[in-house]
Amino acid sequence: MSLFDESTASLRFSTHQPGPGQRWSTWPSTTPTQRGPRPHPDWLVVSAAAFDTELGIVKTGKEADLHLLERAVPDDPTATCLLAAKRYRGPGTTDFHRSAAYQEGRRMRNTRDTRAVARGSAHGRAVSAERWAIAEFEGLCTLSQLGLPVPYPVQISGTEILMEFIGDGTRAAARLAQHRPGRAEAEDWFEQVVRILHGLARAGFAHGDLSAYNLLVHRGQVVVIDLPQLVDIAANPNGAAMLQRDCHIICDWFARHGVAADEDLLFTDLISEVF
Numbered sequence: 001m002s003l004f005d006e007s008t009a010s011l012r013f014s015t016h017q018p019g020p021g022q023r024w025s026t027w028p029s030t031t032p033t034q035r036g037p038r039p040h041p042d043w044l045v046v047s048a049a050a051f052d053t054e055l056g057i058v059k060t061g062k063e064a065d066l067h068l069l070e071r072a073v074p075d076d077p078t079a080t081c082l083l084a085a086k087r088y089r090g091p092g093t094t095d096f097h098r099s100a101a102y103q104e105g106r107r108m109r110n111t112r113d114t115r116a117v118a119r120g121s122a123h124g125r126a127v128s129a130e131r132w133a134i135a136e137f138e139g140l141c142t143l144s145q146l147g148l149p150v151p152y153p154v155q156i157s158g159t160e161i162l163m164e165f166i167g168d169g170t171r172a173a174a175r176l177a178q179h180r181p182g183r184a185e186a187e188d189w190f191e192q193v194v195r196i197l198h199g200l201a202r203a204g205f206a207h208g209d210l211s212a213y214n215l216l217v218h219r220g221q222v223v224v225i226d227l228p229q230l231v232d233i234a235a236n237p238n239g240a241a242m243l244q245r246d247c248h249i250i251c252d253w254f255a256r257h258g259v260a261a262d263e264d265l266l267f268t269d270l271i272s273e274v275f
């Protein structure tokens with residue numbers, strides 16, 4: 001262990017040591033810029049005496065896997081929380097599908113890294129994974145600060161993002177796509193989605209990969225996830241087209257569930273928030 005001060009050192013050399021599937025909490029080794037917006041929520045365990053325990057994979061994805069972690073202080077039943085760990089995969093995986101179009105308008109300063117990413121070398125893929133993680137963490141922080149419903153972004157360390165786990169106990173909330181809402185419920189959820197999209201558009205953003213798979217519904221509340229490609233509508237030359245696609249995909253899903261969801265109207269309303 002390196003990055004902790006003397007006051008925490010005594011805690012870390014207590015009788016408890018991490019066992020298999022455990023590590024020391026990575027919170028103390030993050031800098032303030034690698035942590036989510038203040039105030040940090042009350043439920044978050046920030047003690048340097050905490051362990052992170054792997055509870056298993058929630059979902060494997062193309063570019064990242066979602067793991068469930070418990071962050072808890074041994075022998076302190078009050079100091080425990082569940083976290084979702086989204087881990088971007090680096091070298092050894094296939095190409096990222098969200099690449100060129102999203103990256104336009106984003107600049108990479110280090111030309112060696114830029115060339116490596118373009119070549120798709122192992123170093124390039126490692127750089128990409130880290131960039132996507134940073135982009136997603138920033139996206140989560142942006143929405144969180146706008147007061148929009150996202151999992152609270154706890155911290156970023158390299159290619160791993162830790163965020164609030166949305167679910168009941170260790171059971172993850174279902175994605176919108178897994179629900180079979182009645183019409184009234186669908187209308188309520190659509191209203192929530194529209195409010196979220198307006199909140200985003202007022203700040204100049206489109207989700208960029210909005211779908212019934214990237215929205216969770218937890219206790220009647222719609223929560224947005226999967227934000228590495230948050231789109232700056234005005235700065236990105238494809239911004240308006242991406243917003244239009246978001247509107248199309250989500251209105252199509254709600255229309256199939258009995259909601260009078262008009263994608264053109266939604267798009268016009270949202271774009272008028274930006275320009």
Ligand SMILES: Nc1ncnc2c1ncn2[C@@H]1O[C@H](COP(=O)(O)OP(=O)(O)O)[C@@H](O)[C@H]1O
Pocket residue numbers: 058059060061062063064065066084086151163164165166167172173175213214225226227
């Ligand atoms: N904070 C979270 N709490 C609970 N489940 C989550 C959370 N974030 C993601 N998930 C689950 O993991 C899945 C994959 O996460 P997502 O961010 O959409 O990654 P991908 O890029 O692989 O689509 C989601 O569809 C959802 O089921």
Ligand SMILES: [Mg+2]
Pocket residue numbers: 213214226
């Ligand atoms: Mg997703």
